[in-house]
Amino acid sequence: MTTRFDLFTPVHKALRAALFDAMQQVARCDFALAPEAAAVAAALLRLSGFLSEHADHEDREILPEVARLSGELAADLQAAHARVGGLEHEVVRLAERLEGAPPVERLSLGRRLHDALGTLVAEQLLHMRREETEVNRLLWAHRTDAELVELHGRVVAAIPPARMQEWFALLLPAVNGPERRALEAIATGHAA
Secondary structure (H helix, E strand, C coil): CCCCCCCCHHHHHHHHHHHHHHHHHHCCCCCHHHHHHHHHHHHHHHHHHHHHHHHHHHHHHHHHHHHHHHHHHHHHHHHHHHHHHHHHHHHHHHHHHHHHCCCHHHHHHHHHCCCHHHHHHHHHHHHHHHHHHHHHHHHHCCCCHHHCCCCCHHHHHHHHHHHHHHHHHHHHHHHHHHHHHHHHHHHHHCCC
């Protein structure tokens, strides 16, 4: 069996792990304690940065390719990006309000944050699954692995080196051995 180049699964594994970690951190947080609430807020803002960048990469490089092959699927995915982006914005808004809030307000914000993050996680999981199945099938039917590697290369090339190191720190612990070796080859500048 031949394995095709997969634009989505490795990065989605990392984002899923980060989403699950954030959900656990929010669930365990005693929001009455300012340092715990601040740690949760910082973790959520960091997560939001990765989620937003990932969506931007897809919007800039991958969705135009999908649109050339299936305008309807591309429109659905753009709508999904807008929907999860709105949910993400709500999580960020609540996280930012934690700083400087009195304990009683932090407790209320914590409950709302737990609910909002849970909804974001659920929507992200469905969205990522759709990309991993429908979009991969579409791309594999119409593009060679060399073309997909080139597309991936454009995404990677747009990420500044220091930020790429942050992405690798997120990615490497979340993937299996073959995926890790492929990512390490990218990090060292060797084709996988």
